[in-house]
Amino acid sequence: MGILERKEREREEMRRLILEAAQKLFLANGYEKVSIRNIADEIEYSPATIYLYFKDKNELFFALHQQAFRKLINEFAPIAHLQKPMDKLEEMGRLYIRFAFENPELFDLMFIMNAPMEAIECREDIWDDGHQAFHVLQNVVQECIDSGAIKHPDAERAGLLIWSMVHGLAALFLRKRMMIFGEERKKNLMDEAYDLFVQTIRKGL
Amino acid sequence: MGILERKEREREEMRRLILEAAQKLFLANGYEKVSIRNIADEIEYSPATIYLYFKDKNELFFALHQQAFRKLINEFAPIAHLQKPMDKLEEMGRLYIRFAFENPELFDLMFIMNAPMEAIECREDIWDDGHQAFHVLQNVVQECIDSGAIKHPDAERAGLLIWSMVHGLAALFLRKRMMIFGEERKKNLMDEAYDLFVQTIRKGL
DNA sequence: CTTGTTTACTGAACACTGTTCATTATGTTT
DNA sequence: AAACATAATGAACAGTGTTCAGTAAACAAG
Known part of the structure; x- marks a missing residue:
């Protein structure tokens, strides 16, 4: 057969x-x-x-969306070679932002567009890739907590805080909301803001 | 005449x-x-x-986008009544998130959609509303610096950091990327993450 | 090898979309 | 009253996502 x-x-x-x-x-x-x-x-x-x-265009978008997540998770692989958990976290953020810059269309699909999520409406359990990607982050945050580098005990909460910050930076840039800072200033300002972010969570989280 | x-x-x-x-x-x-x-x-x-x-649909979107900014800036007005700069900052963040929840379509137009920005392509000077709204934030951050509540000396940089964090939280939620946390958990988790954010910048920024 | 049946594919259509433009109708000026 | 300027429109253009009846090829059974 x-x-x-x-x-x-x-x-x-x-x-x-x-x-x-x-x-x-x-x-x-x-x-x-x-x-x-x-x-x-x-x-x-x-x-x-x-x-x-x-089934429709949204389902096509969702399939591409899944592929893109696999690509992002792959790009996170090198962080395993770093020793200190906090360095891993810092590098993950940078990789997230770099991914957004180098693959703006994929980033859009993964984190901004409505279309792919409309394909799985009411089936929240199905979105495995998102889960998986967030767990990569959450595990690193847990390492930071275990090593005492992060004082706050909840890795999920701290993970979301970190994800939101880094995502916000990338999303505002990609959707041209940083135009207010001027063409050549905005890229530097982003790097500076990210550095300040790292500095802040090292001190206060 | x-x-x-x-x-x-x-x-x-x-x-x-x-x-x-x-x-x-x-x-x-x-x-x-x-x-x-x-x-x-x-x-x-x-x-x-x-x-x-x-001129076209994008220009219509941009006009609505301008109106929406005026509305957001109005909603920020009550923070003036607060005494401590840091409380102002905290409340501004909450107002931003509440605005996003109560006016998801307007928020979309202001901070996520491509259409309104395409209407002013190559005319970055023209986007006054964005400038104005960010300055409201930047001024509060400056107050925090002047009062010693924030140690970092650059209000623009710190302002962008804060905007990105709060925006990221709202944007990920609205674009259904918090589905991974489960339907009833996600709303609480957002509040928890925002509290943790406030706590963290009070300590470390 | 010839049937009948399942499967894969397509042309044409439906009901839309944003946008343009020649033509008409209206209001203003001489 | 005639000439002009402006506002509004019907109809069309070139596209969109999606459906479905009909066709052609691949397979199974006799």
């Missing part, structure tokens, strides 16, 4: 093909400017075919 | 009418689900008429 398995393989292969084309076009032209028809053209299939593999 | 003035008044009145209808529909149905045609129907004019008063 290898035939059903082959069908399943072909189905999986087709999903991969669609996602690859979608990713390529999105990264090249931005989400706003890519339509289902563009993606269909890229893979040389009819637009209707895409709907045989994804 | 009162006739030109009347024309100008009528023009201003029409802009107001459009913005009012747009605001009403957006708040009722969300930005995604309201079209220029819907707005035109609401005011009983042709869609093309709207383009006589606004």
